[in-house]
Amino acid sequence: MASEVSLQVIAGGAERKICGELVVYGKLLSPLGDIDASTGRLRSGSRVSGKIVAVKGFTGSTVGPYVLYSLAKRGLAPRALVVEEVDVNSVTSAVISGIPLLKIEKLTTLEKLYSSGTRYVCVENGKLKPRGVLIAIEGVDGAGKTTVAKYLLEVFRRCGFRAVYTYEPYYDSTRAVFESGAMKLTPESEALLMIADRYSHFNWVVREELDLGSVVILDRYKHSTIAYQGAAGLSIDWLREVQKYLPEPDVGIYLDVDPEEGLRRKSGSGTRALTYFEDLERLRRAREVYLNMVARGELIQVNASLELPRVLEKVVDLVEEKLGLDLEKCVP
């Protein structure tokens, strides 16, 4: 179980839950000298905008509060400030800029958390907890899900995040049921089998990683079952209902390609020609269901028929924007 850190709320706004990337600056912060106010970055490189910024304390006199005020007016302020030493400068900065201010007993606690790979945290009710991030990559066959997911994994790891890649169905035994033919399947039993695998996978594998504060990148998640089994004629409401205990991802990305293009990409890897038209029809229906989920705001669409580098770039931008992270410096 991940470590939880107690904080004391010093000034306003900290009663609501605040999540964001953790930035730890082990020294006294002199805002005028240490922050480049035009970019919202520390001179050391990290961006403070939208982050949960933990510093030893504040130093410097009159000007510090004005720098934060100015950042806040431009929408570049940190989401929260955590200090070990409370003083009139940190308090004035936070109050005139409307930034929640919290006190921590020892900043080294957060430095340790940071060096263990925790980057994303939430602050609520005077507690700071590492918070995992769930990213689901969805799309029809041949859309490039695995390539995108593994690329994202690389980007996160280069930024020092604890990050894992996983996929569904997860258990070999689930796959064996599909492949052996020992159990005669119907669309309903096929759906339930997939969903059973998913619940177990989520509870025993994914949740544990999230609790540790990891970024979990899922190659297919609950939307796949809705799209595919929905395309096979099952009730979409029912498919949603049986999966309602699975949380929504923090970022759900739908890689959109024309099914014919998807199948063309897949044919290289041995799709049977005989089932081509059958597959195509099913993928077209699956795509419709996916696009419907996009329209409902459950997934964000990325045009995956573009050149691969463009697709990867779009996905990284999207994840950065959605989570308020700073990843471009970690792009391979």
Added chain:
Amino acid sequence: MSREEERMLSGELGEAVARAMELLVKIGEALGAERLVEITHAHISGVSYFNIGDFGLEFIEDMLNTRARFSVFTTANPHSVLASYGGRGLSTEVCEKQLRIVSALRKMGARSFTCAPYYVRKPSIGEHLAWAESSAVLYANSVLGAVTNRETGPTALLSGVCGRTYFGEAHRGLPAEVEFVIEVEKPEDPSEAGAYGLLVGELVGRSVPVVRGLSQYPEYFLKEFLAAFATHSPAHLAILEDVTPGFGGVETSRAERISLTKSDLLKMYSDIGSCSSPLYLIGCPHLSLEELDYVLPRVKDVKKGELWVTIGEGVPQHLAAERVRGLKVLPGSCAVTARLDLLGVDCVITDSAKALVYIPKLAGVRAYLVRREVLLEMVSSGE
């Protein structure tokens, strides 16, 4: 909170007052103050454009634009010097923005621009103030027996608007006991008093000391001592024996005793290296009328570089008249917060220990401490 304060907070006295009250209450709560206290005089720091830049300018103009007006007597720190040196001036943009800061504060009701507001309006014993200039805070608490937190620029500004500040440690009166009693050997001029101030500030850190040996000196010695003390110590007060009202009630029997002698000061008066464009500076903190009366008649000629004398705004003009080439008397101005490097100054020779610390930091220019007499001789002789 009093009924009047409730009304201020609710917006009955306008949006600006309500906003200032709201911020001050939050700041006070965050700092653990149990209440607000009414003040009679606010003094704002952070006026030099070089210090607060576009961010401070923006904050101050935002205040003005919400129709904020000072409701108590309010003074502000001096602006950056706008004078030229050897014919070279600051850029039009800098001057224009500096004047916007001054103009905004003036429109809100600032009475004077000076770092020595006690020469403009001298508070009496026990008066509650909200002063932000550190040297003035120390002077008010340690010499005048008034009480003020070491406010920040923004809190003093808010205090000027709503006539309140948070009830911080300073407002509770003198501490019952101190950790240090420091005795200083007789300083011969204000610069030596300042040099002692730097040493004492370094020695005591956050702790409020009792200082012995300064009671027989004119107030401007104390001013230099305290200004320098405040550059190294974040304390709001230094208890000066036989000066600070109420000093006798402070328990000193368990305090560590330290004696400083004139030999401890020698290291601060380093040899002046080669200096082709010196700026001689007197007036950090701003000179009193008495000091100005002493200094000006002694300046007959400025042989090399320039001599700047900085004073509060509103000092009688007959004294401030400039009759000597190279002498500039600069009311409402501060040379320490100006980028002197941009003016081509290559070293500053001053009698101010505070300036000795700040000039290299803020302007990146070498600074040397000399006694006031010596400085005046150097000005005339060019050596």
